[in-house]
Amino acid sequence: MSSKLATMKNPLGTVIALFVLASLPIQASPDLGIAHTLDSASLNLSPSKTIMSQSKLANNAPIVPFEINVADAAINDLKRRLSATRMPDQIVDTTWEYGTDSTYLRELLDYWQNDFDWREQETQLNQFDQFKTEIDGLEMHFIHQRSQNPDAIPLMIVHGWPGSVSEFSKIIGPLTDPTAHDGAAADSYHVIAPSLPGFGFSEKPSQPGYSPEKFAHILAALMQRLGYEKYAIAGGDWGAIINRHLANHYPDRLIGLHSNMVLANPPQDESVRDNMTEAERTLRTARGAYMQNERAYQQIQGSKPQSLGVGLNDSPAGLAAWIVEKFHGWTDMPQGADGYLDNHFTKDELLTNISIYWFTETITSSARIYYENGRTPVEKPIGYIDVPTGAAVYPAEIFITPESWVEAAYDLRHYAIMDEGGHFAALEQPQSYVNELNTFFRLLR
DSSP states (O other): OOOOOSSOSOTTTOOOSSOTTTTSOTTTOTTTTSGGGOOGGGSSOOOOSSOOOHHHHOOOOOOEEEOOOOOHHHHHHHHHHHHTOOOOOOOTTOSSTTSSOHHHHHHHHHHHHHTOOHHHHHHHHTTSOEEEEEETTEEEEEEEEOOSOTTOEEEEEEOOTTOOGGGGTTTHHHHHOGGGGTOOTTSOEEEEEEOOTTSTTSOOOOSSOOOHHHHHHHHHHHHHHTTOSSEEEEESTHHHHHHHHHHHHOGGGEEEEEESSOOOOOOSSHHHHTOOOHHHHHHHHHHHHHHTTSOHHHHHHTTOHHHHHHHHHHOHHHHHHHHHHHHHHTSSSOSSTTOOGGGTSOHHHHHHHHHHHHHHTOHHHHHHHHHHHHHSOOSSOOOOEEEEEEEEEOTBOSOOOOHHHHHHHEEEEEEEEOSSOBSSHHHHSHHHHHHHHHHHHHTTO
């Protein structure tokens, strides 16, 4: 970059549906109790009378280089708040049964206060080329790391909640410069990794209606602003849901769609619906049963995100407990006392992601996606996705869709059940995730 902004504009400021099917029994459908399995296009909401036109998102706003630079005062304030943490009591002889384990949380908070070096993490994040531009009246932050290979595929990777662009820190290098990471030059990509509206370093929406479908329009406009007429998309969690909407609206713009949390409604044809391997059935049932007790965050974020946000925006300990519980619960590891999160992520990795939420004060605005998704009228109901699609199914994912269901809903070209890994695949299993992207997109090069 020839020049970058010296500071953030404001260092401290700058799924899915309300859980309408929470009470359905697992026997009926092990997925329907998981909010992430539903998107607004699946609900009985009336389509909007006016579909968002691309002219609404079009403008001549400049693309401005950006560098993360949190104010010293914000870092000092964080340490002061951590030093004043009041830990709650915990039932004896328990770990994670009631929520975040106090023993692990004390470790994490002590490290955050005394050993975590945010400046070092800033430096690591700032090695990537970052920019901002205005889309739909919002200042959008994104990484745009170009490959030296002129034949590289433009690939937009979209994060979810409670993630951020820091999830992709291990894979951007192997994707943009594979030969430097024991890969093949042919497997090169120009990587675009946006911070979603209301997440991280992107601006917070101040109006209602910012649903995943609207996010899809914004990301399509961003790619258009960058000059990419054809590009690939990938992601999990909300990223998978947003990308599904993007493919539904803009199939002609897409080279291919890859998902590590692929979603599809149960096929109407009973024979197709019941057509799944024993491995799929076992995994699907097990994950559905596990998620029966993991939905509370979806219910409150889908109904009262503002109330929740008061505590999480004010207390770094509360924020860390809320987010790290998801990393613990959705990682491929034992879920009781035998599971230790540090065997899968470093504390630096966990706290970098948490710190992004803390310093940008975006925990409340990010949680609103659950609320908006359940209440924003659908513009275009999800139909058959006529875009070449690849799916990587990690065993500890929160939702498992059988291959036959995906085939009925997408132009499926590649489907793989992975040996290990969970919800945050790009951070937990970066090598297998990159391999899966390459396996799929080689079919389309």
